[in-house]
Amino acid sequence: MITFAGVVAAAIFAAVAAFQITLAAGAPWGGLAWGGARDGRLPAPMRLGSGVAVVVLMFFALIILAQAGVTSWSPVPTGALRAISWAIAGFMALNTLGNLVAKSRFERFVMGSATAILVVACIIVAIGGAGPT
Numbered sequence: 001m002i003t004f005a006g007v008v009a010a011a012i013f014a015a016v017a018a019f020q021i022t023l024a025a026g027a028p029w030g031g032l033a034w035g036g037a038r039d040g041r042l043p044a045p046m047r048l049g050s051g052v053a054v055v056v057l058m059f060f061a062l063i064i065l066a067q068a069g070v071t072s073w074s075p076v077p078t079g080a081l082r083a084i085s086w087a088i089a090g091f092m093a094l095n096t097l098g099n100l101v102a103k104s105r106f107e108r109f110v111m112g113s114a115t116a117i118l119v120v121a122c123i124i125v126a127i128g129g130a131g132p133t
Contacts, residue, residue, distance in 0.1 A: 001124065001128070002068050002069065002124060002125055002128040002129050003068055003069065003070055005068065005120075005121040005122075005124035005125050006064050006065050006067070006068025006069070006070050006121070006125050006129065007065075007068070007070060008117070008121050009061070009064045009068075009118055009121035009122055009125065010061040010062075010064055010065050010070075012114050012117060012118050012121075013057045013058065013060050013061035013064070013118070014057075014058070014061060015114070016057055016111070016114065017053070017054045017057040017058055017061075019032075019033070020033070020050040020051070020053045020054045020057065021050075021051075021054055023042055023046075023047065023050040024047045024048070024050040024051040024054065025047075026041050026042075026047065027041070028040045028041050030042040030046070031104055031106075032104055032106040032107060033050070033104070033107065033111075034046055034049070034050075035098070035102045035103060035104070035107070036102050036103035036104030036106075036107055037103070059075060060088050062074075062075045063075065063076065063081065063084050063085060063088060064085060064088065064121070064122060064125050066078070066081055066131060066132050067081040067082060067084075067085045067125050067126065067129035067131055068125045068129045069129060069130055069131065069132060069133045071132060072132045072133060073132060074131065074132050078131045078132060081129070081131050082126060082129070082131075085122060085125055085126035085129065086122075086123075086126045088122050088126075089119055089122035089123045089126055092115050092118045092119045092122060093119045095115045096112055096115040096116050096118075096119055099111045099112035099115055100112045
């Protein structure tokens with residue numbers, strides 16, 4: 001169950017990161033992200049934010065995979081994995097709340113559902129994961 005939760009979380013993090021890459025590259029889907037504040041192509045500062053989000057999301061995926069024992073490598077000291085996994089779960093819970101009040105229906109329903117699943121998966125990993133094996 002813990003390995004499955006870690007892989008599910010990493011897959012969702014990767015999918016959201018892929019979406020953010022398209023936004024950073026100038027895809028005209030701004031109304032689907034960042035609270036639905038901008039339709040069309042995002043302005044440069046928000047595109048940069050999407051690029052930063054990609055790095056953060058992939059870092060989160062690596063942390064969760066390490067805590068779930070899916071990988072034998074960790075991007076942080078193994079003693080910090082559980083606490084960071086809990087922090088990621090908390091961050092994603094706040095992110096879910098933001099998604100649920102967004103102007104964009106896509107963000108409310110699709111991203112809200114995705115981040116809610118991430119919260120559950122990250123909690124499962126934080127509770128039961130033992131770190132890299």
